[in-house]
Amino acid sequence: xxxxxxxxxxxxxxxxxxxxxxxxxxxxxxxxxxxxxxxxxxxxxxxxxxxxxxxxxxxxxxxxxxxxxxxxxxxxxxxxxxxxxxxxxxxxxxxxxxxxxxxxxxxxxxxxxxxxxxxxxxxxxxxxxxxxxxxxxxxxxxxxxxxxxxxxxxxxxxxxxxxxxxxxxxxxxxxxxxxxxxxxxxxxxxxxxxxxxxxxxxxxxxxxxxxxxxxxxxxxxxxxxxxxxxxxxxxxxxxxxxxxxxxxxxxxxxxxxxxxxxxxxxxxxxxxxxxxxxxxxxxxxxxxxxxxxxxxxxxxxxxxxxxxxxxxxxxxxxxxxxxxxxxxxxxxxx
Numbered sequence: 001x002x003x004x005x006x007x008x009x010x011x012x013x014x015x016x017x018x019x020x021x022x023x024x025x026x027x028x029x030x031x032x033x034x035x036x037x038x039x040x041x042x043x044x045x046x047x048x049x050x051x052x053x054x055x056x057x058x059x060x061x062x063x064x065x066x067x068x069x070x071x072x073x074x075x076x077x078x079x080x081x082x083x084x085x086x087x088x089x090x091x092x093x094x095x096x097x098x099x100x101x102x103x104x105x106x107x108x109x110x111x112x113x114x115x116x117x118x119x120x121x122x123x124x125x126x127x128x129x130x131x132x133x134x135x136x137x138x139x140x141x142x143x144x145x146x147x148x149x150x151x152x153x154x155x156x157x158x159x160x161x162x163x164x165x166x167x168x169x170x171x172x173x174x175x176x177x178x179x180x181x182x183x184x185x186x187x188x189x190x191x192x193x194x195x196x197x198x199x200x201x202x203x204x205x206x207x208x209x210x211x212x213x214x215x216x217x218x219x220x221x222x223x224x225x226x227x228x229x230x231x232x233x234x235x236x237x238x239x240x241x242x243x244x245x246x247x248x249x250x251x252x253x254x255x256x257x258x259x260x261x262x263x264x265x266x267x268x269x270x271x272x273x274x275x276x277x278x279x280x281x282x283x284x285x286x287x288x289x290x291x292x293x294x295x296x297x298x299x300x301x302x303x304x305x306x307x308x309x310x311x312x313x314x315x316x317x318x319x320x321x322x323x324x325x326x327x328x329x330x331x332x333x334x
Contacts, residue, residue: 005048005050006048006049006050006069006070006214006216006217006220007049007050007051007052007067007068007069007070008043008049008050008051008052008068008069008070008071008072008224009051009052009053009054009058009059009062009063009068009070009071009072010024010031010051010052010053010054010059010071010072011053011054011055011056011059011072011073012039012053012054012055013055013056014056015098016056016072016073016074016097016098016202017053019097019098019202020072020097020202022097023095023096023097023202024043026231027227027228027230027231028045028227028231028317029043029045029046029224029227029228030043030044030045031043031051032044033051039052039053039054040052040053041053045223045227046220046223046224048216048220049070049220052068054068056073056074056077057073057077057080057081059071059072059073059077059205060073060077060078060080060081060082060088060205061081063087063088063205063206063207064081064082064083064085064087064088064207065087066087066207066209066210068207069206069207069210069217069220070091070204070205070206070207070220070221070224071204071205071206072095072202072203072204072205073202073203073205074098074100074200074201074202074203075090075093075198075199075200075201075202075203076100076102076137076140076177076198076200078090078203078205079139079140079198079200080137080138080139080140081139082205086208087207087208087209088205088206088207088208089205089206089207089208089211089329089332089333090203090204090205091203091204091205091206091221091224091225091325091329092203092204092225092228092229092325093201093203094201094203094232095201095202095203095204095228095232096201096202096232096235097201097202098200098201098202099179099199099200099201100177100178100179100200100201101177101178101196101197101198101199101200102137102140102141102175102176102177102178102196102197102198102200103175103176103177103178103191103192103195103196103197104118104133104144104173104174104175104191104192104195104197105173105174105175105176105178105184105189105190105191105192105195106118106166106172106173106189106190106192107166107167107173107188107189107190108188108189108190109188110173110190112190112192113190113192113193114192114193114194114195115148115150115192115194115195118131118150118173118192119150122150122172126172130151130152130153130154131150131152131153131154131172131173132153132154132156132170132171132172133145133153133154133155133156133171133172133173133174133175134156134158134162134165134166134170134171134173134174134175134176135155135156135157135158135162135174135175135176136157136158136159136162136176137175137197138155138157140175140197140198141155141175141197142155144175144197156170156171158171162174162176163176163183163184163186163187163189164187166189167187167188173189174189175197177200178191204224204225204228206221206329208332208333211329211333212333221326221329222323222326225323225325225326225329226319226323226326227317228323228325229320229323229324229325229326230317230318230319230320230323231316231317233317233318233320234315234316234317234318236291236292237289237290237291237292237315237318238289238290238291238292238295238312238313238314238315239287239288239289239290239312239313239314239315240287240288240289240290240295240298240299240302240310240311240312241285241286241287241310241311241312241313242285242286242302242307242308242309242310242311243273243283243284243285243286243307243308243309244283244284244285244286244302244305244306244307244308245281245282245283245284245306246282246284246306247282249270249271249272249284252268252270252284252286253267253268253270255305255306256268256286256288256305258305259298259301259302259304259305260297260301261290261291261294261297261298261301262288262290262298262301262302264288264289264290265289265318268286268287268288269286269287269288270284270285270286270287271284271285272284272285273285286302286307289315289318295312299312
């Protein structure tokens with residue numbers, strides 16, 4: 001089906017729904033949805049992009065089929081439903097929200113912590129009966145069980161709450177998404193130490209064929225990745241501004257380069273401060289990008305070499321010459 005619009009699908013349910021909207025807003029890609037009951041919206045910053053709201057699984061299927069162009073969904077559901085034809089291209093797999101892990105969890109009374117223990121319990125208690133595993137992720141779970149020779153098994157496709165399955169007896173253990181693990185503990189289930197099938201978080205996907213055949217798709221992909229990458233990179237940094245005495249920018253930079261946390265991304269920006277009177281000592285303003293986890297030692301190092309009036313401010317975006325993920329996308333399309 002030929003169409004001229006470009007479509008981005010966002011989750012319509014679960015915690016990914018509000019988190020996706022908050023994330024895009026932080027990237028200056030605010031979603032405008034005048035009616036909360038509507039399943040259509042827009043992003044004013046990208047006027048030619050239509051926004052639709054769908055269930056995460058349907059987003060992946062829609063992108064694979066080409067009825068959707070872009071989508072945000074969990075890597076777990078993307079890996080489960082993307083198929084093997086390569087039509088679903090992952091543009092960014094670390095959007096920084098929706099973190100969880102698809103994990104095997106067994107009843108506490110089994111008193112095991114790993115796959116080896118599960119196999120031993122199965123041999124001792126189940127006889128020839130296959131291990132029954134309740135899951136919403138049959139493809140990923142079967143692949144994992146086969147890779148680890150945990151056979152024979154029977155997958156029980158289930159919807160809704162899986163944690164109750166072992167208690168009421170229709171499964172021996174479960175394969176499900178785990179975030180904090182509190183729900184497992186509340187239902188007397190234990191995640192296996194080596195039972196993590198997939199670590200997941202929100203990711204951005206696109207239809208490969210549409211990217212290769214519609215030039216306007218590349219433009220939208222560039223805009224999305226431009227702001228997403230700039231925002232994600234900036235999240236780890238502060239901008240530090242200080243005044244320093246010195247005869248020249250070169251002299252001040254040499255002092256700064258002796259300190260491990262004052263080298264910045266490519267180096268500091270140093271500019272003269274206009275004095276109140278001609279008799280004042282030569283002052284310069286220095287600006288430098290510092291990692292958030294190094295801000296305290298960086299301020300101490302600035303003071304140690306004569307810095308004063310230190311100001312620390314958040315960084316909204318750090319734009320590169322070209323988004324790295326966009327370059328990777330172009331390579332993947334060759």
